[in-house]
Amino acid sequence: MLEALQLEFMRNALMAAFLTGIACGVIGTFVVVNRIVFLSGGIAHAAYGGIGLAFFFGLPYAVGTLGFALLVALVMATVTLRARHRSDTIIGVLWAVGMALGVILLDLTPGYNVDLMSFLFGSILAVPTSDLWLMLVLDGVILLAVTFFYTDLLALSYDEDFAQIRGIRVEFLYFLLLAMVALSVVMMIRVVGLILVIALLTIPPYIAERHCGSLKTMMFLSFVLSCFFSTTGLWLSYTLNLTSGATIIMVAGICFFISVLLELPQTRKMLSLRKR
Amino acid sequence: MATSDSNATVTIEVENLTVSYGPKPALLDLTLSIEQGLLVGVIGPNGAGKSTLVKAILGFVKRDVGSVRILGVPAEKAKGLVAYVPQRGAVDWDFPVRVKEVAMMGRYGNIPWYREPGEEDQRIVAQALEMVRMSDFRDRQIGQLSGGQQQRVFMARALAQGAEILLLDEPFAGVDAATERAILDVLERVKAAGRTLVVVHHDLATAAEYFDRLVLIKQRLYAYGPPKTVLREDLLSEVYEGKLRVFSDLANGEG
Numbered sequence: 001m002l003e004a005l006q007l008e009f010m011r012n013a014l015m016a017a018f019l020t021g022i023a024c025g026v027i028g029t030f031v032v033v034n035r036i037v038f039l040s041g042g043i044a045h046a047a048y049g050g051i052g053l054a055f056f057f058g059l060p061y062a063v064g065t066l067g068f069a070l071l072v073a074l075v076m077a078t079v080t081l082r083a084r085h086r087s088d089t090i091i092g093v094l095w096a097v098g099m100a101l102g103v104i105l106l107d108l109t110p111g112y113n114v115d116l117m118s119f120l121f122g123s124i125l126a127v128p129t130s131d132l133w134l135m136l137v138l139d140g141v142i143l144l145a146v147t148f149f150y151t152d153l154l155a156l157s158y159d160e161d162f163a164q165i166r167g168i169r170v171e172f173l174y175f176l177l178l179a180m181v182a183l184s185v186v187m188m189i190r191v192v193g194l195i196l197v198i199a200l201l202t203i204p205p206y207i208a209e210r211h212c213g214s215l216k217t218m219m220f221l222s223f224v225l226s227c228f229f230s231t232t233g234l235w236l237s238y239t240l241n242l243t244s245g246a247t248i249i250m251v252a253g254i255c256f257f258i259s260v261l262l263e264l265p266q267t268r269k270m271l272s273l274r275k276r
Numbered sequence: 277m278a279t280s281d282s283n284a285t286v287t288i289e290v291e292n293l294t295v296s297y298g299p300k301p302a303l304l305d306l307t308l309s310i311e312q313g314l315l316v317g318v319i320g321p322n323g324a325g326k327s328t329l330v331k332a333i334l335g336f337v338k339r340d341v342g343s344v345r346i347l348g349v350p351a352e353k354a355k356g357l358v359a360y361v362p363q364r365g366a367v368d369w370d371f372p373v374r375v376k377e378v379a380m381m382g383r384y385g386n387i388p389w390y391r392e393p394g395e396e397d398q399r400i401v402a403q404a405l406e407m408v409r410m411s412d413f414r415d416r417q418i419g420q421l422s423g424g425q426q427q428r429v430f431m432a433r434a435l436a437q438g439a440e441i442l443l444l445d446e447p448f449a450g451v452d453a454a455t456e457r458a459i460l461d462v463l464e465r466v467k468a469a470g471r472t473l474v475v476v477h478h479d480l481a482t483a484a485e486y487f488d489r490l491v492l493i494k495q496r497l498y499a500y501g502p503p504k505t506v507l508r509e510d511l512l513s514e515v516y517e518g519k520l521r522v523f524s525d526l527a528n529g530e531g
Contacts (some may be wrong), residue, residue, distance in 0.1 A: 033371055155381050158371050161362070164354060164438070165334070165384035212372045213417040 009125050010238075016127040017230030019135040020191050025223025029215060032176055032205040033157045033261045037198065039076055039178070042091040044185045044197040046072040046098025051119055052105030062134050065186050071096060073182035095230035118199065121247030124234060131190055138183045141230055145180060151171060154215055168246035191230060192245040201225065203252040207259045210266075237240055283406065285312040285347075287441055288333055293342035295328050300326040304495045310474065312440075317477040317487035319506075321516055323492040325421050326476045330443045334358055334472065344518045346441065349354045356385060359434030361444045364426050369419050376414040378429050379404055382436030397436075402513070404435035407469065408462045424455030435466065442466065443477045448482070460486060 031040050047069040054064025072094060080087040106116070118126065138199075146153065155163040156173050164170045208221035233248030236275045240247075280483040288310040289365060295303045303325045310316055318326050331337040332344050335351035335358070346354035357384070382404070383397045393401075405411045408428040427447050434442050447463075448456050463473055463486075477483055483490055484503035492498040492506050494515045 033368065110425070145345075149382060151387075154373070154377070155384055158373055158378070159362070159367055161366075161380065162360070162433070165336075165360060166381075167355070170386060209370060209372055213374050213415075214372055214377065218372045 003099060009127075011232055012127045013244075014125045014231060016124055016135065016191055017234060018227055019139055020131065020184075020188050020200075021223045021226035021230065022139045023135075023187050024204055024217045024226040025221075026142055027180050027184040028201045028205040028226070029208070029219045029222055030153065030157060031181060032202055032209065033215070034177070036178075036181070037092055037202055038088060039080065040181050040185065041198040042095040042098075042260075043069055043077060043178070043182050044194045045071050045095045047182075047185060047189065047194055048102030048119065049098040049100075049103070049105070049247055051110075052102035055109045055227050056105040062131075062186070066183070067187070069132050069182040069186050071177055073178040074175060075158075077178040081174065104240070116225055119189060119191070120193045120195050121243055122189065122196065124230070124244045124248070125192045125238075127190055135187050135190075138187055140181060142180050145176060153177065157178060157215070170191060179180065192248055196245050196249045199228070199249045199252055203256045204229065207256060210259065210263055225252075225255075286310065287312045287347055288474070289343075289345040289348075289431060290329075290332070290341050292427060293329075293332060293343075293344060294340045295325075295332060295337055295338055299407065301495055302342075303332070303493075306433075306493070308491065308497055308500055309490070309494075310470050310472060311469060313470050314472055314488045315463055315486070316472070316474045316484050316491060317503075318474060318491045318493065319477055319480060319483055320491075320493040320498075321347045324515075326493065327445065328362075329493065330360070330445065330474070333441070334360055335341065337450045356437060357439060358441045358443060359437050359439035361427070361430045361434050361447065362443065363445045363449065364423050364430075367426075368458045369426075371418065373418055374414070375410060375416050375418060375421070375429050375432075376401060377434050379414075379416060379432040382433040382438075386526050388480065397470070400438075401432075401436050404432040407435055407465055409458075409465075424451050424458050427451075427459055429461060431466065435471075436517055439471070441472045441474065444473065446478065448479065456482075480512075 033035055047065055049067035049072075050068025051061065053059065053068055054061050057064070076094060077089055079090045083090060115123070142170050152163070152168050152173055155166070155168055156170055156177075160170060185194070185197055188200055204222040205218060206227035207225055208218045212218040213222055229252040230248050233251040233272065234244055236242065236251065237244040239245035280282070280341065283337075286309045287513065288308070291309040293303055293306040294301060300389065306329070318329060320326055321331055326327060326338060330448055332339065333351060335353075335355060335395055342372070343349040345358050349357070353356070366373065379401045380393055382398065387393055387397060402411070405414055408431045409423065410428050413425065421429065431442065431444075447459050451459065463475070467473055475487070484507055489501060490503050490506040491500050492511060493514060498515050499511050
């Protein structure tokens with residue numbers, strides 16, 4: 001591994017793991033406590049339409065994907081707020097149609113020779129330096145917005161009805177939150193691919209939640225876990241010659257199951273306490 | 277219907293309130309004045325409109341006819357004055373948030389977005405936690421509290437908000453006897469501090485013992501007054517129809 005660090009692609013991969021870890025820690029935490037995992041999966045998959053658009057129109061990858069993912073996030077936010085009882089169906093439709101659009105646009109793109117698999121399953125070993133700068137900027141935007149609206153986001157996440165009664169701009173915050181999910185998802189597609197994004201976004205916060213008393217510590221621990229999963233997965237995939245994205249998710253998944261098993265006795269105790 | 281002291285301050289004034297969801301009225305021509313500093317129970321069978329009444333007092337329901345005034349202000353404009361204390365099942369237990377943070381959420385409406393909670397906010401939150409006897413638990417994660425304790429944290433949040441009126445939705449549902457005592461004790465303390473509490477309640481057996489006044493509704497208002505005047509056999513038989521026998525014993529038992 002040490003000699004591997006001398007390689008630029010390896011350094012970039014580690015940097016990408018660190019930068020996406022920030023987004024995963026902060027936004028993944030909100031995704032888990034707000035129970036918008038399905039919605040986030042929808043944004044990740046629909047983002048494929050953005051990749052198709054970018055290649056079809058010859059736009060930079062980041063512009064097409066970011067723009068389209070943001071658009072999908074806003075549509076999904078509107079749907080959840082306005083058609084609450086069937087929102088999951090509509091999100092499912094957008095999820096699939098977004099992907100279909102991407103596939104068809106790539107079919108139509110003349111002379112296209114992009115490695116499709118790298119978007120589906122990630123390519124952390126092929127992250128160019130320019131992408132790292134983009135990740136840095138997106139992390140900056142996310143951290144700034146979350147710091148600025150932290151108390152409001154906390155109130156919204158914990159008890160939406162109460163937040164609304166207290167005059168907090170619940171709808172605006174919801175749009176903002178989904179927009180930040182879109183930004184995070186686009187970053188993470190580089191690392192684990194759009195199909196596996198949802199696991200990296202949710203497993204670290206899920207494990208962290210059991211050990212944290214506040215949202216802030218949960219974010220930090222999720223960040224640490226995310227970095228750990230990415231780097232461990234990266235190292236294993238490098239030494240065992242496996243697909244990096246899938247290996248990262250496998251590492252996260254194994255830790256997830258171990259955590260659930262270890263917590264079982266405590267969970268039982270907690271449930272009995274709640275009856276009192 | 278019993279009338280109360282005419283010189284007491286009226287906090288909640290409901291006049292000719294009619295609310296309907298679709299063709300069926302949830303509340304019909306309901307008129308009710310609740311005085312300050314009382315612990316009031318709202319009773320009635322399932323689907324009687326108890327929750328709708330609570331929502332109307334919160335200013336969260338579309339009225340067909342009538343008005344709801346809180347300390348003389350229309351309910352829609354009095355939002356800070358009224359606080360809703362949700363059922364404990366309504367909130368995510370696993371959420372990583374500490375007791376004092378939940379209580380501080382009561383202050384959010386009063387704190388402008390550009391500043392952190394100040395000393396005054398901290399003092400108010402400490403006071404609210406003291407009032408509900410939760411000061412010792414201020415740094416606990418809410419998942420580590422018992423059901424009754426979490427209910428009290430929600431009350432602290434409502435008090436921190438500066439609410440004059442607390443609306444509670446079945447606070448005694450699914451708690452054991454000791455917890456029920458503890459919650460009641462806190463309700464009494466909050467009342468003693470001059471707040472008005474309106475509690476949706478379903479257990480007629482304890483209604484007479486717990487509350488100063490009872491509101492008996494089934495779409496219409498059937499009675500409002502001290503428990504003795506409300507828990508009358510004829511009234512209960514009319515409202516609860518077939519299930520009278522059990523309740524008549526109760527009413528007699530309370531004398």
